[in-house]
Every structure is written in structure tokens, then in C-alpha cells.
Amino acid sequence: MPKVGIVMGSDSDLKVMSKAADTLTKFGIDFEMTIISAHREPDVFFEWAKGAEDRGVKVIIAGAGMAAHLPGMCAALFPMPVIGVPLSGSKLDGMDAVFSILQMPPGVPVATVAIDGGMNAAVLAAKILSIDNKELLEKVKSFSAEQKEAVQKKAEKLDEIGYQAYLEGK
Numbered sequence: 001m002p003k004v005g006i007v008m009g010s011d012s013d014l015k016v017m018s019k020a021a022d023t024l025t026k027f028g029i030d031f032e033m034t035i036i037s038a039h040r041e042p043d044v045f046f047e048w049a050k051g052a053e054d055r056g057v058k059v060i061i062a063g064a065g066m067a068a069h070l071p072g073m074c075a076a077l078f079p080m081p082v083i084g085v086p087l088s089g090s091k092l093d094g095m096d097a098v099f100s101i102l103q104m105p106p107g108v109p110v111a112t113v114a115i116d117g118g119m120n121a122a123v124l125a126a127k128i129l130s131i132d133n134k135e136l137l138e139k140v141k142s143f144s145a146e147q148k149e150a151v152q153k154k155a156e157k158l159d160e161i162g163y164q165a166y167l168e169g170k
Contacts, residue, residue, distance in 0.1 A: 002032040004125050005057040007048070009037050009070050013087055016118045017063045020085070023122035027139050029129065032057070038070050045070075049077035059083065059125040062110075063118065066090045068100035071110045081128055083121045084110045 004024055008017045017033070024031045032055070038045045052060060060078055062071035063085040071084030086097035094115035101112045113120040123143070130137040158166050 002030045002056055003058050003129055004029055004031040004122075005048075005052050005055075005060045006031055006033040006063075007060065007070060007074065008035055008063040008087075009039075009065075011035055012089065013063045013065070016085065016087055016116045017061070019118035020061050020063075020122040020125075023119045024125065027122070027126045027136065027143070029122075029126060029136070036070075038073050045073065046077065049074050052078050053080065059128050061085060061118075061121045061125060063087050063121075064101070065094065065097045066100075068097040071101050071112075072104050072108060075104065075108045075110045081125075082110050083124055084112045085118055085121045086112065086115045088115050 006017055006020055006024075008014065013035075021031060021033055034048065036045045036048055049060075057078075058080055060074045060080075060082045062074045062082060064070040065087035068084065068086060071082055075082040084101035086094050086101050088094035088097075090096055098112065098115060101110055104110050111124060113124065123140075126136060126140050126143075130140050161170055
């Protein structure tokens with residue numbers, strides 16, 4: 001059963017939203033992924049969002065650009081956490097989507113990650129799901145340790161070869 005639902009309004013969003021899918025896969029979290037236009041097929045969207053809980057979804061990750069209605073509408077119809085991913089690609093480089101997702105009315109919250117932050121949305125979903133799952137919590141802790149180690153290795157390399165050589169990829 002999928003624990004996370006990933007939804008986006010267009011296949012052009014797949015480049016960013018696939019990062020969420022890849023990250024959930026690394027954590028071993030089942031997910032479903034689909035493309036639904038809330039504006040062009042509202043009946044399909046309503047059915048998907050209202051049925052997510054019955055399908056076993058615990059968290060929805062919704063990517064949207066420009067007016068960014070998809071995350072907010074998910075939050076209006078789905079009783080559990082929704083994470084909005086503002087997508088770039090508009091003339092405003094995603095800032096329009098950020099403001100749209102952030103400015104939800106009282107009582108309809110949507111967690112919001114960085115513009116094009118598909119990976120962070122998946123990490124946040126994993127953290128939410130790890131609240132009552134010790135095995136997943138250990139994976140989240142391990143992921144954080146790996147992130148720390150990767151930064152430390154980069155710092156060591158920079159110290160060793162200097163910034164010019166580092167920038168040149170030596």
C-alpha cells in the first residue's frame with residue numbers, strides 16, 4: 001500500500017517530482033505518483049484526493065507552479081499532511097508558486113519546501129512517517145549522517161587542494 005501520494009499538474013513537473021520518488025525509494029517508502037490537472041480535470045482530482053486515505057496514503061506531496069492550486073486543494077480534501085513543492089518555470093521563477101502555497105487560509109495548512117525541492121519534500125514525508133516507525137526513523141538518522149559526512153569530505157578536499165583546484169574539479 002502506498003504511504004505517500006505524489007501528484008503534479010503536468011508531465012513538465014516530472015523532472016522535479018521524480019526526485020521525491022527517488023528519495024522515497026531510498027527510504028523504502030511505498031508511493032503512488034500521478035499527473036492530474038486540478039483546473040482541467042477537477043472531477044478526476046477530487047476523486048484522487050478524496051480517495052487517497054482509503055488507498056493507504058498518509059502524506060501527499062503536491063508539486064505545482066504558477067497559481068499552485070494543487071497543494072491547497074489536496075489539503076482541503078485530504079485529512080493528513082500535505083507538502084507543497086513550488087515549481088519554477090514561470091516568468092517569476094517559482095516565486096508565484098511559493099506565495100500561493102504559503103498563503104493558505106487558516107485551518108488548511110500546507111507544509112512548503114524550497115522551489116523545486118522534490119527531494120526535501122520526500123525527506124519531510126519520511127520524517128513525518130517515522131514518528132511511529134522506528135525502522136524508518138533509523139533510516140532518516142542514517143540519511144542525515146550521510147549528508148554530514150558528504151559535507152565533511154568536501155571540506156577536507158577543499159582544505160587539501162585549495163579553492164582554485166576545487167573549482168576546476170581536480
